[in-house]
Amino acid sequence: MKTTTRFLLLIFGSGILTGCDPSRPKEAARQSACRIQKIMATAQSDVYSQQEETNFTYNADGNLTQKAFKRTLSYPNGIGNQLYTVMDTYTYDANGFLTTSASQTSEQTTRPNNTIHLQQRSSTTTYSYTDERLTGYEARDQNPYGVVTRSTVVLNYDVKGELLTKTDTRTPETVPADAPEKPSGPVQRIWTYKSGQVIDYVEKNETTESRPLTLQNGLVTKMALPGGYTQQNTYDNQQRLIKTEEFVNNQLTGYYTQEWSNAKPAISTLPAFKGHPPMLPEFGVTGVLSKYSPYAINSQTNAIQHISEKTSTPTVNAQGLVESTTGEIRLLHPNALPQRTALTETYTYSNCQ
Numbered sequence: 001m002k003t004t005t006r007f008l009l010l011i012f013g014s015g016i017l018t019g020c021d022p023s024r025p026k027e028a029a030r031q032s033a034c035r036i037q038k039i040m041a042t043a044q045s046d047v048y049s050q051q052e053e054t055n056f057t058y059n060a061d062g063n064l065t066q067k068a069f070k071r072t073l074s075y076p077n078g079i080g081n082q083l084y085t086v087m088d089t090y091t092y093d094a095n096g097f098l099t100t101s102a103s104q105t106s107e108q109t110t111r112p113n114n115t116i117h118l119q120q121r122s123s124t125t126t127y128s129y130t131d132e133r134l135t136g137y138e139a140r141d142q143n144p145y146g147v148v149t150r151s152t153v154v155l156n157y158d159v160k161g162e163l164l165t166k167t168d169t170r171t172p173e174t175v176p177a178d179a180p181e182k183p184s185g186p187v188q189r190i191w192t193y194k195s196g197q198v199i200d201y202v203e204k205n206e207t208t209e210s211r212p213l214t215l216q217n218g219l220v221t222k223m224a225l226p227g228g229y230t231q232q233n234t235y236d237n238q239q240r241l242i243k244t245e246e247f248v249n250n251q252l253t254g255y256y257t258q259e260w261s262n263a264k265p266a267i268s269t270l271p272a273f274k275g276h277p278p279m280l281p282e283f284g285v286t287g288v289l290s291k292y293s294p295y296a297i298n299s300q301t302n303a304i305q306h307i308s309e310k311t312s313t314p315t316v317n318a319q320g321l322v323e324s325t326t327g328e329i330r331l332l333h334p335n336a337l338p339q340r341t342a343l344t345e346t347y348t349y350s351n352c353q
Contacts, residue, residue: 033351033352033353034269034317034319034321034349034350034351034352035056035058035062035269035270035271035349035350035351036056036266036267036269036270036347036348036349037055037056037348037349037350038053038054038055038056038347038348039052039053039054039266039345039346039347039348040052040053040345040346041053041343041344041345041346042342042343042344042345043329043341043342043343044341044342045329045339045340045341045342046339047075047339048073048074048075049073049074050071050072050073050074051071051072052069052070052071052072053069053070054067054068054069054070055067055068056270058271059092061092061096062271063090063092063096063098063271064090064270064271065089065090065091065092066087066088066089066090067086067087067088068085068086068087068088069085069086069087069088070083070084070085071083071084071085072084078110078114079110079111079112080109080110081109081110082107082108082109082110083106083107083108084105084106084107084108085104085105085106086103086104086105087103087104087105088101088102088103089101089102089103095274096274097127097129097132097273097274097275098127098273098274098276099126099127100124100125100126100127101124101125101127102122102123102124102125103121103122103123103124104120104121104122105120105121105122106118106119106120107119107120119144120144121141121142121143121144122141122142123139123140123141123142124139124140125137125138125139125140126138129275132274132275133155133157133161133275133277134155134273134275134276134277135154135155136152136153136154136155137153138150138151138152138153139151139153140173142174145176145178145179145180145181146174146176146179147172147174147175147176147179147181147182147183148172148173148174149170149171149172149173149183149185150170150171150172150173151168151169151170151171152168152169152171153166153167153168153169154166154167155167155277157277162193162194162195162196163193163196163277163279164192164193165190165191165192165193166190166191166193167188167189167190167191168188168189168190169186169187169188170183170185170186170187170188170189171185171186172184172185184205184206185205186205186206187203187204187205188203188204188205189201189202189203189204190202190204193279196218196277196278196279196280197217197218197279197280198213198215198218198279198280198282199215199218200215201213201215201282212224212225213282215282217239218280218282219233219235219239219280219282219283219284220233220282220283221233221234227248228248228249228250229246229247229248230246230247230250231244231245231246231247232244232245232247233245233283233284235284236260238260238285238287239280239284239285240258240260240284240285240287241258241283241284242257242258242259242260243255243256243257243258244256252297253296253297253299254294254295254296254297255294255295256292256293256294256295257291257292257293257295258289258291258292258293259289259290259291259292260287260288260289260290261287261288261289261290261312261314261322262320263288263314263316263320263321263322264288264316264319264320264321264322265286265287265288265321265322266321266322266347266349267286268286268321269321269349288312288314288322288325289310289312290311290312290313290314291309291310291311291312292309292310293306293308293309293310294307294308295307296333305333305334306332306333307331307332307333308329308330308331308332308333309329309330309332310327310328310329310343311327311328312325312326312327312343312345313325313326313327317349317352318352319352321347321349321352322345322347323346323347324344324345324346324347325343325344325345326343326344327342327343327344328340328341328342328343329341329343
């Protein structure tokens, strides 16, 4: 029996369950005086144990200056043990404008011969402003293989200060001869906005131009990728992603569904960066998940197979912010051994009145 499960990977912890991705600090809006200080998450089964911790630091003006994420994954025999860390730092000028940000990522994995495999990634970004509006930024990213890519982003506004376009030009600067992947370039991506929503998206390289995204009300409803792969997305009336279907050569290979709680996500308490334009995320707004269910399609019989189910029950504080969650993951695939993973999360805030 053959099934397609390429995209049906289970990812545990606070990043997926709450929509608070440790690698994405820039989503931000927010009307609460509360500030998230710490997120703790655990996942425990007979097969593995995982702990996550995220700590947030702010300056005297209330701006985010550091976010430190650590994930520890442990197995009974020690093989595959992993320590994954991300350290993000933010620097501001005297007027409170973000001037630089930096990110350091490290992943240490124990191999069968008990050696440690280390991979590291780093990035730095500098920001430019005109008339107190973000007009551009330049980022340099170095991947674990030493490939350095420069990303130059330019933002344009109309006379009223509304964002019109964002252009990102990515150029490989350093490509070692032994790098397993050698990016080409430059590659340019152009977003066009109206009232903070994307209305057009174009990708350009040296020879071609394409529009891989279908957009509706600023949200990606369809995405086309090389190799005949397409993804279709459905959202609820609060602009939250509730279903994703994946196709290869127009044949459905799998999908997943999501249900959301009414709890407010912790990331909603992060301060917005001064002068940065508000933008609706193309793949939906952040929320707190209560259920995630992936399915695969048997390529021989076309039967739908429920792979697993992830559920979570949140508690909230007086401001409606998620305060803790308890949940579980159950493997449901007929070829999988019965397995249950217990999940917990706790959130610590400051200045909540």
